Amino acid sequence: MDLKARVKAILFRPKEEWPVIAGESTNVSELYQRYILILAAIGPVASIIGMSIVGVTVPMIGTFRVPLGTSLASAIVRYIISVISVYILALIIDALAPSFAGEKNRLQALKVAAYSLTPFWVVGILSLIPALGFLQILGLYSFYLLYLGLPVLMKSPKEKSLGYTIVVIIVMILISLIIGAISGAFVSYPGAGLR
Numbered sequence: 001m002d003l004k005a006r007v008k009a010i011l012f013r014p015k016e017e018w019p020v021i022a023g024e025s026t027n028v029s030e031l032y033q034r035y036i037l038i039l040a041a042i043g044p045v046a047s048i049i050g051m052s053i054v055g056v057t058v059p060m061i062g063t064f065r066v067p068l069g070t071s072l073a074s075a076i077v078r079y080i081i082s083v084i085s086v087y088i089l090a091l092i093i094d095a096l097a098p099s100f101a102g103e104k105n106r107l108q109a110l111k112v113a114a115y116s117l118t119p120f121w122v123v124g125i126l127s128l129i130p131a132l133g134f135l136q137i138l139g140l141y142s143f144y145l146l147y148l149g150l151p152v153l154m155k156s157p158k159e160k161s162l163g164y165t166i167v168v169i170i171v172m173i174l175i176s177l178i179i180g181a182i183s184g185a186f187v188s189y190p191g192a193g194l195r
Contacts, residue, residue, distance in 0.1 A: 003038060010118050014145050018152040021111055028110060032083070036114050040082045043124020044075035056130045081182055085175045089113040092171050093154065100164035102156030112153045116146040143169050 009017040050056075051066040051074075058064065066074075087110065094109035096102075120139035126132045147165040150156055156164050 003035065006035065006115075007039070007118055007122065010115050010145065011122070011141075014148050017115075018149045021115060021149075022108065022153050024111075026107070026111075028107065031110060031114055036083060036086055039118065039121040040086070041079060042121050043127055044079040044082075046125050046127035047078070048072055048075045050127045050130045054129060077182060078179060081179045085179060086110070086113050086117065089117075089168070089172060089175060093150070093168055096164065096167060097154045097156065100150075100154075100156045100160040100167075102150070102154035102160075102164065105154065108153040112146065112149045116142050116149050118142070119145065142172075146172075 006017075009020075048068070048071045051071040052068045053065070055063040055065040090106065090110035090113040093112055094104050094106045097104050097109070119141040123136045123139045126135050143165065146168060147161060150164050150168070151158050151161045154164075
């Protein structure tokens with residue numbers, strides 16, 4: 001399936017799409033090359049444009065633009081960490097599977113991690129206009145996709161899916177906080193003395 005069709009299907013018809021994904025034969029390399037590397041780049045690329053070209057408006061201070069080198073460094077770090085964290089998340093999903101009566105399968109866990117993060121990556125486009133950053137909350141739809149995908153791909157019983165999902169969400173939040181802290185270290189924000 002091509003990228004556009006998969007994104008559309010997982011976002012708008014997830015209940016029908018997860019069984020299709022479960023039955024697909026793929027490997028880690030293909031999943032990264034054809035999906036993860038592309039979608040994970042949306043937010044970082046948009047943030048370069050948003051922070052350095054469009055600019056960030058701070059009330060009573062004005063609009064400022066982050067130096068291009070700073071936003072580029074931040075985007076690169078964020079991208080690398082995001083790509084790595086998908087695999088870390090997959091390892092965690094796989095490791096937790098037996099605790100929730102599921103089956104360990106690292107490739108299926110990577111599929112769950114990658115495809116459930118689709119909304120999170122897609123809403124990264126909103127970084128083009130920093131004032132719309134609050135709308136990135138729409139990425140929380142990823143949690144619902146995770147809830148739907150875990151029982152199908154990891155074969156956990158439906159009654160254990162909620163607990164499985166909650167534990168994985170807690171891990172996702174921790175990973176996101178780490179990504180934010182590390183990438184934030186590369187962006188300096190203005191003080192009151194900026195023009």
